[in-house]
Amino acid sequence: MLIPPPLSLYVHLPWCVRKCPYCDFNSHEAKGALPFDGYVDALIRDLDQDLPLVWGRTIHSVFFGGGTPSLFPADRIDRFLQAASSRLRFAPNLEITLETNPGTAEHGRFDQYRAAGVNRISFGIQSFDDECLKRLGRIHDSDQAERAVKLAQDAGFDNFNLDLMYALPGQDLAMAERDLQRAFALEPTHVSHYQLTLEPNTMFFARPPQGLPDEDLAWDMQEHCQALLAAAGYAQYEVSAYARPGRECAHNLNYWRFGDYLGIGAGAHGKITLGAGQDILRRWKTRHPAAYLAEAGTAASLGGDERIAPQRRPFEFMLNALRLNQGFALGDFEAWTGLPRQAIAAPLAEARARGWLSQTADRVAPTEQGRRFTNDVVSLFLEQR
Numbered sequence: 001m002l003i004p005p006p007l008s009l010y011v012h013l014p015w016c017v018r019k020c021p022y023c024d025f026n027s028h029e030a031k032g033a034l035p036f037d038g039y040v041d042a043l044i045r046d047l048d049q050d051l052p053l054v055w056g057r058t059i060h061s062v063f064f065g066g067g068t069p070s071l072f073p074a075d076r077i078d079r080f081l082q083a084a085s086s087r088l089r090f091a092p093n094l095e096i097t098l099e100t101n102p103g104t105a106e107h108g109r110f111d112q113y114r115a116a117g118v119n120r121i122s123f124g125i126q127s128f129d130d131e132c133l134k135r136l137g138r139i140h141d142s143d144q145a146e147r148a149v150k151l152a153q154d155a156g157f158d159n160f161n162l163d164l165m166y167a168l169p170g171q172d173l174a175m176a177e178r179d180l181q182r183a184f185a186l187e188p189t190h191v192s193h194y195q196l197t198l199e200p201n202t203m204f205f206a207r208p209p210q211g212l213p214d215e216d217l218a219w220d221m222q223e224h225c226q227a228l229l230a231a232a233g234y235a236q237y238e239v240s241a242y243a244r245p246g247r248e249c250a251h252n253l254n255y256w257r258f259g260d261y262l263g264i265g266a267g268a269h270g271k272i273t274l275g276a277g278q279d280i281l282r283r284w285k286t287r288h289p290a291a292y293l294a295e296a297g298t299a300a301s302l303g304g305d306e307r308i309a310p311q312r313r314p315f316e317f318m319l320n321a322l323r324l325n326q327g328f329a330l331g332d333f334e335a336w337t338g339l340p341r342q343a344i345a346a347p348l349a350e351a352r353a354r355g356w357l358s359q360t361a362d363r364v365a366p367t368e369q370g371r372r373f374t375n376d377v378v379s380l381f382l383e384q385r
C-alpha cells in the first residue's frame, strides 16, 4: 500500500525581461505587455483540472518559479493564492517562495508580495562582479542586486535565498570568494551555489564564452567555497544548497525526498501518488506560453501523463534522495515507492562495498566519495540490474 508523501504546489511563470545565454529553463523573453490576468485565469483553470488528483490533501509549500515571477504584480500573485487556498487546504505557516530577478525589483512591491502571503524570496544574484554579470547577460549590476535585497529586508522578509553561480567566464578563485563575502554581508538564510553548466539549446552551448575555468579550477572553487560557507554558518544539505539551521528550503526538500507536487503553469511538471491505488503519476503541461494560455484546463494542455512503473521507482527515488547529505530513511523509501526494502538490497550492498553509501539502522546516506560520483551511484539502481 502506498502512503502519499507530503504535497507541494509549484507554479511556473514563464517570462523574463531578456533570455540569459546560459539558461535552459522554460523562459521566454517578454515582448510587449504581458497577459498577467489571462495567465492567472489559465493557472486557475489548470489547477481546477488537477484537483481531482489530490482531493482532501494538504499543501505544505508553494513555489513561484520561472522565468521571472517578480515580473508579475503582487495583486496577480494574491489573486492566484486566494484561488488556490480556496480550493486546497494550506498547512498553517506553509513556506511560500517567489523567485525574483533583482533587475525587476521595484520599490513597494515587496510589501505587497508579503501582504499576498509570500514569506520567502529567492534572488537570482549569480555574481556580485559587474564584469561577470555583463558576460552572463544579466539585466542588473551588483549595486542593484544589493538594493533589491535590502528593499526586501525593509519590507520584513527575514527568510531569503541568494542564487550564486561559480566557474564563470573570467572568474578566478579570489573572485569566487569575493562573491560569497558580499553575499554573507547581506545575511541570507540560504545560499544556492551552482556551478555554471553549458546546457544544450543555450547560446553558451552553441558558442562557449571565453575564459571558462578548467575542471581543476572549478573543483578548487567548489571546495574552497564549501569551506567558506560552512565557516559562515551555512550547512550544506544538498549538492548546491546551503542553509542556516532550520532554514532549508521546505519546497525543494520535498522534491529531494521524493515528495508529491502539483505542477501548474506552462511546462510545469507534477508528480502525484494516487490515493487508493498503487500508482505514481507524472504529469506535465504544454511548454509554450501562447499554447498554454489557449489550452490550460483542457486535455490539450497536458504535455504528458505517465505512470512510474514499480521497476523504475528505485532509480527515480535515488536520483533525488542521494542529492541530500542526510540521505533517506528506508521506511520512507518503502512508504513512498510502495516497494519493500528488499527491492534495493543488492544495489545497496554494492554501493556500500564500493564506499559510496553508508547505512546506520534505518538511514542510508551518500559518503563523501558517493557525493563525488552521484551518477554512478544512482545508475546502480536502474531497473535492468
Ligand SMILES: C[S@@+](CC[C@H](N)C(=O)[O-])C[C@H]1O[C@@H](n2cnc3c(N)ncnc32)[C@H](O)[C@@H]1O
Residues within 6 Å of the ligand: 022, 023, 024, 025, 065, 066, 067, 068, 099, 100, 101, 102, 123, 124, 125, 126, 163, 164, 165, 194, 195, 196, 197, 198, 199
Ligand atoms: C530559474 S532561475 C530563477 C531566478 C531568476 N530567473 C533569475 O535568473 O534571476 C534559477 C537559478 O538557476 C541557476 N542557473 C540557471 N541556469 C544555470 C546554468 N546553466 N548553470 C548553473 N546554474 C544555472 C541560476 O543561479 C538561477 O538563479
Ligand code: SF4
Residues within 6 Å of the ligand: 015, 016, 018, 019, 020, 023, 024, 025, 027, 066, 067, 068, 101, 124
Ligand atoms: S532571468 Fe533566470 S529564468 Fe530568465 S533567462 Fe535568466 S536565468 Fe533564465
